[in-house]
Amino acid sequence: xxxxxxxxxxxxxxxxxxxxxxxxxxxxxxxxxxxxxxxxxxxxxxxxxxxxxxxxxxxxxxxxxxxxxxxxxxxxxxxxxxxxxxxxxxxxxxxxxxxxxxxxxxxxxxxxxxxxxxxxxxxxxxxxxxxxxxxxxxxxxxxxxxxxxxxxxxxxxxxxxxxxxxxxxxxxxxxxxxxxxxxxxxxxxxxxxxxxxxxxxxxxxxxxxxxxxxxxxxx
Numbered sequence: 001x002x003x004x005x006x007x008x009x010x011x012x013x014x015x016x017x018x019x020x021x022x023x024x025x026x027x028x029x030x031x032x033x034x035x036x037x038x039x040x041x042x043x044x045x046x047x048x049x050x051x052x053x054x055x056x057x058x059x060x061x062x063x064x065x066x067x068x069x070x071x072x073x074x075x076x077x078x079x080x081x082x083x084x085x086x087x088x089x090x091x092x093x094x095x096x097x098x099x100x101x102x103x104x105x106x107x108x109x110x111x112x113x114x115x116x117x118x119x120x121x122x123x124x125x126x127x128x129x130x131x132x133x134x135x136x137x138x139x140x141x142x143x144x145x146x147x148x149x150x151x152x153x154x155x156x157x158x159x160x161x162x163x164x165x166x167x168x169x170x171x172x173x174x175x176x177x178x179x180x181x182x183x184x185x186x187x188x189x190x191x192x193x194x195x196x197x198x199x200x201x202x203x204x205x206x207x208x209x210x211x212x213x214x215x216x217x218x219x
Contacts, residue, residue, distance in 0.1 A: 011192040013162075013169045014208060015185055018196035024172040025143050027196065031170055031208055032064065032141050038216040041067045043131055044141035045124055047148070058113060059148070061123040065137075108151040111176075120152035128158050132165055139168045139215065146174025156181070163188050168215055170208065 016024050025046065032044050044064040050057050108115045131137045140162065149155045162169060163185070173182060186193045194204055 011190055012166070013171065013188065013191045014211065015171045015173060015191055015193045016196050016204075017173045017182075017193060020175050022196045022198065023201060024196055027201070027205060027208075028141050028143050028170055028172055030205070031212065032066075034209055035139060035141075035212055036066055038212055039068045040139055040212065040216055040219070041137060042139040042141060043127065043137045045127070045143060046141075047144040061119065063123055063127060110147045110151065113148075115148050115151045117152040120149055120155060124149060125152060125154050125158050128162060131167065132158075132161055137167070138219075140170075142169060142171045144174045145171055146177040148174070150178070150181070159185075163190055168211075 016027065018024050025048075028044075029046065032042060035042050042065075044062075044066075046062040046064070047059050048062055050060050108117060128140070128142075131140065142162075145159065173185070185191055194207075196204060
């Protein structure tokens, strides 16, 4: 808890930053698996690399929803669950510049890649908006928030609404995210921001696990 100008607020949005290669995405995936072990329903959006041999050819959007068998079943008895994973082929999202398919929307370039904003809308923004509208999911894992998602303008508004919502979130920030947006997220009264390093990885993991355990105990 921390004291802000608006009073005492419990942070329920945990935002993870860090240099590339520190394992932010791996940490997020580990937390999602731990949430499953606790019987917590969640929605997750990851951005895994797609490689051709040793070369990174692009990325995919991977959306995961996990729901225990029934919401009325006590956590300790939740053994069966429904887990749905959908992985978009990388060519539908990001592909190497200069290797465009005429069937794709006109993309926006980020570094060496071209982003298809339509897919960001369909695979990231629309599911998040549905979560906010229905209120049926109270835990979200959102990976690699940064320039690629932000090429789709509605994403930022959706992210702002997510930060305001009574939904627990674990979010990783991608390298190269606009500093102004980083500061806006950092200053949000429901946000605690952490910098992941090789030295503090285990300590942060334990901190986040404790948050999930507390959440499971309250459900």
